[in-house]
Amino acid sequence: xxxxxxxxxxxxxxxxxxxxxxxxxxxxxxxxxxxxxxxxxxxxxxxxxxxxxxxxxxxxxxxxxxxxxxxxxxxxxxx
Amino acid sequence: xxxxxxxxxxxxxxxxxxxxxxxxxxxxxxxxxxxxxxxxxxxxxxxxxxxxxxxxxxxxxxxxxxxxxxxxxxxxxxxxxxxxxxxxxxxxxxxxxxxxxxxxxxxxxxxxxxxxxxxxxxxxxxxxxxxxxxxxxxxxxx
Numbered sequence: 001x002x003x004x005x006x007x008x009x010x011x012x013x014x015x016x017x018x019x020x021x022x023x024x025x026x027x028x029x030x031x032x033x034x035x036x037x038x039x040x041x042x043x044x045x046x047x048x049x050x051x052x053x054x055x056x057x058x059x060x061x062x063x064x065x066x067x068x069x070x071x072x073x074x075x076x077x078x079x
Numbered sequence: 080x081x082x083x084x085x086x087x088x089x090x091x092x093x094x095x096x097x098x099x100x101x102x103x104x105x106x107x108x109x110x111x112x113x114x115x116x117x118x119x120x121x122x123x124x125x126x127x128x129x130x131x132x133x134x135x136x137x138x139x140x141x142x143x144x145x146x147x148x149x150x151x152x153x154x155x156x157x158x159x160x161x162x163x164x165x166x167x168x169x170x171x172x173x174x175x176x177x178x179x180x181x182x183x184x185x186x187x188x189x190x191x192x193x194x195x196x197x198x199x200x201x202x203x204x205x206x207x208x209x210x211x212x213x214x215x216x217x218x219x220x221x
Binding site: 006008009010012052055056057071073074075076077078079 | 110126127128129131132135136157168169189192193194195196197198199200201211212213216219
């Protein structure tokens with residue numbers, strides 16, 4: 001399936017891009033992150049991240065659909 | 080109202096929008112860019128935000144504050160992009176009939192915005208390094 005993945009903060013630095021189109025067999029964010037982590041060498045483990053799908057917080061087990069926008073959110077630090 | 084802004088925040092105009100005949104108190108908070116953190120000299124900050132989710136989560140926090148506290152109105156605006164020392168990074172304003180609710184709601188909004196809204200602060204240090212921070216301003220270890 002094709003997903004659109006957005007990167008922020010340290011993940012953006014590691015990936016060297018803001019976003020990418022990913023063709024993957026992963027069916028949930030957990031499997032997708034594990035695949036992207038291996039590809040980009042992300043140091044951050046999934047227990048440090050939150051997930052958003054199509055602009056809303058989502059569980060790691062959420063079933064993904066073709067064209068979903070998936071974001072792995074590092075610890076936030078606004079203010 | 081919650082808003083991200085890539086331009087300087089006009090706090091005077093925002094405070095005016097909170098005015099109401101039944102308001103007896105207005106509490107505002109300004110978060111400024113300071114020149115140091117955790118013993119290191121900071122030259123400037125860069126803020127990134129996940130716009131869509133930051134907007135909805137920010138609006139949710141304002142709505143929660145309205146439910147929890149007896150307030151009349153509340154605004155929060157957070158900057159994105161590159162900010163220099165002394166610049167206004169985040170502004171919160173709350174109007175209420177009485178000061179207790181205004182203070183409590185203002186505190187609630189800034190605390191939860193820092194904890195929950197997908198905005199990231201990158202500190203650029205005087206030695207040329209830079210680093211992403213946690214909500215408590217400790218570095219994010221990779």
